[in-house]
Amino acid sequence: MTQIDIDGESARDGLMTLVMTVVELLVEVMEQEAIRRMESGDLTDEEIERVGAQFAALEAEIEAIKEDEQIDEPVDQLRERLDNLVSDAVMTMDEPPQQGYSYNPIEDD
Amino acid sequence: MTEPSFETGRYLYCVVQLPETESVEFSTVGVDDEQAYLLTAGTIGIVVHDCDTLYDSSNIDLVRKWLLAHQNVIDTAGEQFGTPVPFQFDTILRGDDERVRTWLESERNTFASHLDAMAGCWEYRIDVLRDEAIVEEELSDDEQLVEIDDRIAESASGTSHLLEKKYEQRLKTLKQEQRTDRTAGLTEQLSTIVHDLQDLGQKQTTLNTDADIDEALIREARLAILAHEERQDEIGDLLDDVAAEPGVEIRFTGPWPPYTFTPTIENDSSEN
Numbered sequence: 544m545t546q547i548d549i550d551g552e553s554a555r556d557g558l559m560t561l562v563m564t565v566v567e568l569l570v571e572v573m574e575q576e577a578i579r580r581m582e583s584g585d586l587t588d589e590e591i592e593r594v595g596a597q598f599a600a601l602e603a604e605i606e607a608i609k610e611d612e613q614i615d616e617p618v619d620q621l622r623e624r625l626d627n628l629v630s631d632a633v634m635t636m637d638e639p640p641q642q643g644y645s646y647n648p649i650e651d652d
Numbered sequence: 653m654t655e656p657s658f659e660t661g662r663y664l665y666c667v668v669q670l671p672e673t674e675s676v677e678f679s680t681v682g683v684d685d686e687q688a689y690l691l692t693a694g695t696i697g698i699v700v701h702d703c704d705t706l707y708d709s710s711n712i713d714l715v716r717k718w719l720l721a722h723q724n725v726i727d728t729a730g731e732q733f734g735t736p737v738p739f740q741f742d743t744i745l746r747g748d749d750e751r752v753r754t755w756l757e758s759e760r761n762t763f764a765s766h767l768d769a770m771a772g773c774w775e776y777r778i779d780v781l782r783d784e785a786i787v788e789e790e791l792s793d794d795e796q797l798v799e800i801d802d803r804i805a806e807s808a809s810g811t812s813h814l815l816e817k818k819y820e821q822r823l824k825t826l827k828q829e830q831r832t833d834r835t836a837g838l839t840e841q842l843s844t845i846v847h848d849l850q851d852l853g854q855k856q857t858t859l860n861t862d863a864d865i866d867e868a869l870i871r872e873a874r875l876a877i878l879a880h881e882e883r884q885d886e887i888g889d890l891l892d893d894v895a896a897e898p899g900v901e902i903r904f905t906g907p908w909p910p911y912t913f914t915p916t917i918e919n920d921s922s923e924n
Contacts, residue, residue, distance in 0.1 A: 574817050575817075575821070577814055578814055578817060578818050581811075581814055582818075588811070591811050592808050592810040592811050593810060594810065595809070595810030595811045595813040595814040596809065596810030596813070597810075598810075598813055598814065598817075599809065599810060599813040602813075627853075630853060
């Protein structure tokens with residue numbers, strides 16, 4: 544897992560990365576719900592347009608913060624790790640635990 | 653290095669099958685520049701070095717150096733004695749040579765059957781990478797995606813934002829399905845050739861080697877296979893066919909000692 548350094552500037556970056564990652568995931572879940580409602584016919588066209596516009600504004604805001612804080616890449620990396628963690632967890636639920644040990648053999652150059 | 657944590661111990665590298673006729677000698681430089689040597693029990697040998705501490709460091713370069721040394725010893729043993737049964741890095745048995753011999757003697761039958769089963773087999777790694785743009789292009793004629801695209805074209809900006817998200821979600825699902833299907837297909841083809849196969853998924857490995865992957869490529873599969881050395885070319889030919897598809901890059905490495913296919917040895921007194 545990504546370690547969050549608790550000293551000074553890098554602590555702030557680490558914490559911002561974590562916060563923005565959580566916010567992104569949260570927005571994604573809410574967007575999924577909005578899409579579900581849009582497709583189930585629960586919302587009028589005006590409502591869909593308004594909700595969509597709000598999400599678009601929110602996304603622009605998140606992107607701007609990430610750019611200001613220069614945490615685009617760390618957020619992507621953290622999300623990727625979380626994704627892999629989840630897929631691996633799902634995979635290991637499907638299969639018996641792997642025996643032995645896995646690391647990439649190093650090409651001896 | 654950590655503080656010494658026991659009086660005397662033996663760092664274990666691998667177990668090997670010894671030739672029955674000739675006397676054998678083995679010596680090479682191991683982890684942390686220690687001298688690795690061979691202990692024997694009948695026709696089974698084990699490569700070890702003397703130690704009084706575990707190998708633990710937060711310095712990734714040092715760990716890498718240790719791992720490389722660990723691997724070199726096992727490679728050297730493999731060249732001399734044939735397929736070894738490797739131990740995982742930092743497997744240590746408390747006690748002296750006599751203690752290791754006693755343990756080896758007690759586990760002799762287990763090791764003998766593993767060595768027998770793996771004789772002539774080596775581990776190979778297969779990485780399948782695809783050009784993401786080509787993958788997306790192939791999927792873009794999906795009926796649902798086409799329909800969402802049409803709706804986006806006639807929607808106002810707020811609505812199209814949600815539709816674009818829906819498009820992304822659908823594309824992601826299709827990519828995952830395609831990846832699963834293709835990997836299952838490859839696994840199926842390999843299954844008649846290989847002894848054993850492990851899907852390593854997207855696991856983070858100790859030494860992340862993804863740094864050299866072109867950003868335009870996405871990983872479709874990472875497999876470890878255990879195969880007889882005589883079938884290496886056959887596997888290579890099969891992979892060449894896959895690599896012939898547009899936008900595919902295959903990395904086929906090996907032969908390695910069977911790191912992934914090492915049986916778990918029940919051993920209460922090892923430190924790890």
